[in-house]
Amino acid sequence: MNDIRNIVILTGAGISAESGLKTFRADDGLWEDHPVEEVATPAGFARDPDLVQRFYDERRAQVMAANPNAAHLALGRLDSEWRPERQRGNLLIVTQNIDDLHERGGARRVLHMHGEALSAWCTTCDARHPWRATLRNGPPCPDCGMASLRPDIVWFGEMPYQMERIYRALAEADLFVSIGTSGAVYPAAGFVQEAARAGARTLELNLEESLGSRFFDETRLGKASDLVPALVEELLAQA
Ligand code: BJW
Numbered sequence: 001m002n003d004i005r006n007i008v009i010l011t012g013a014g015i016s017a018e019s020g021l022k023t024f025r026a027d028d029g030l031w032e033d034h035p036v037e038e039v040a041t042p043a044g045f046a047r048d049p050d051l052v053q054r055f056y057d058e059r060r061a062q063v064m065a066a067n068p069n070a071a072h073l074a075l076g077r078l079d080s081e082w083r084p085e086r087q088r089g090n091l092l093i094v095t096q097n098i099d100d101l102h103e104r105g106g107a108r109r110v111l112h113m114h115g116e117a118l119s120a121w122c123t124t125c126d127a128r129h130p131w132r133a134t135l136r137n138g139p140p141c142p143d144c145g146m147a148s149l150r151p152d153i154v155w156f157g158e159m160p161y162q163m164e165r166i167y168r169a170l171a172e173a174d175l176f177v178s179i180g181t182s183g184a185v186y187p188a189a190g191f192v193q194e195a196a197r198a199g200a201r202t203l204e205l206n207l208e209e210s211l212g213s214r215f216f217d218e219t220r221l222g223k224a225s226d227l228v229p230a231l232v233e234e235l236l237a238q239a
Pocket residue numbers: 011012013014015017018023024025026029040096097098114153154155156157158159160163179180181182183184185186187205206207208209210222223224225
C-alpha cells in the first residue's frame with residue numbers, strides 16, 4: 001500500500017453491525033419488519049407520519065445505546081494520524097450511516113450523506129437541530145415554532161447531502177475504500193467507478209461479496225472489526 005496520499009472511505013451499515021445496529025438487507029434486517037416504501041420514502045411519510053416518526057424514534061434510541069466497535073476506533077485513529085501536515089494526505093470518511101459511531105470513535109472528517117439520526121429538520125424554515133427526544137406529537141421547531149420537524153434523513157428519491165464535496169474528494173483520491181455496504185443504493189454504489197476513473201486504487205472490505213465487488217481492484221472478506229484495524233495498521237506502516 002505505497003504512494004497513497006489522498007484517501008476516501010465509504011462506510012455502510014455493516015461497519016456498525018458489530019455495535020448491535022441492524023443492517024438493512026439481511027434476513028433479519030431493518031427492511032424485514034418495516035417495508036422500505038413505508039418508512040424510507042417521502043410518500044410513506046406523507047401517508048403515515050406517525051409510523052415513520054415511531055420508526056426513527058426507535059432508531060434514535062438504538063443509536064444512543066450503541067457504542068463504537070474496533071472498526072470505528074481504527075478509523076478514528078487513521079483520521080487523527082493521516083493529515084497533510086504529517087506528510088500523509090487528505091482523508092474523508094463518507095458514511096451512509098445515520099449513527100454517530102464514527103464521531104464517537106474519534107473521527108472528525110466525517111460526512112453523513114444520508115443524514116443523521118440525532119438531527120431534526122424543519123420543513124418550514126429549513127433549520128436543522130440536534131435532536132435526542134421523540135419527534136412524535138409535533139414538537140415545535142426551536143427556530144420558527146412550527147410543528148414541522150421531520151427526521152433529518154435522506155429517503156429514496158431525495159438528494160443525498162454534500163454530493164459536490166464527495167465527488168471533489170473522489171476525483172483527488174489515490175485510494176478508495178468501501179466498508180460494510182451492499183452496493184445496492186445509488187449514488188453511493190457508483191463511487192467506486194468514479195474513483196477508479198480518477199485513477200484511484202479501489203479496495204472493498206465486506207462480510208461477503210457485494211453487488212459491486214466486480215468493480216473493485218481488491219475485495220477482502222471478513223468482519224469489519226478484524227479487517228479495518230488491519231488495514232489501518234497497513235496504511236500507517238507506509239513509509
Ligand atoms: C458486514 C458486517 C460486518 C454485515 N463486517 N460487513 C441509479 C443511479 C442513481 C440513483 C438510482 C439509480 N437507480 C435507482 C436510483 C434511486 C435510489 C436507489 O439507489 N435505489 C436502489 C434501490 C436502486 N437512490 C436514491 O433515491 C438516492 N437519491 C438519489 O439518487 O438522488 C438523485 C441523485 C442522482 C445522481 C446523483 C446524485 C443524486 C437516495 C438514497 C437514500 C437511501 N436512504 C437509506 C435510508 C435512510 C437512512 C436510514 O434510515 O438509516 O439509506 S436506504 C438504506 O440503504 C440506508 C443505507 O444508508 C443505504 C445503504 O445500505 P447499506 O449501508 O449498504 O446496508 P445493507 O444492509 O444493504 O448492506 C450491509 C452490508 O454490510 C452487507 O453487504 C453485509 O454483508 C455487510 N456486513 N455485517 C463487514 N460485521
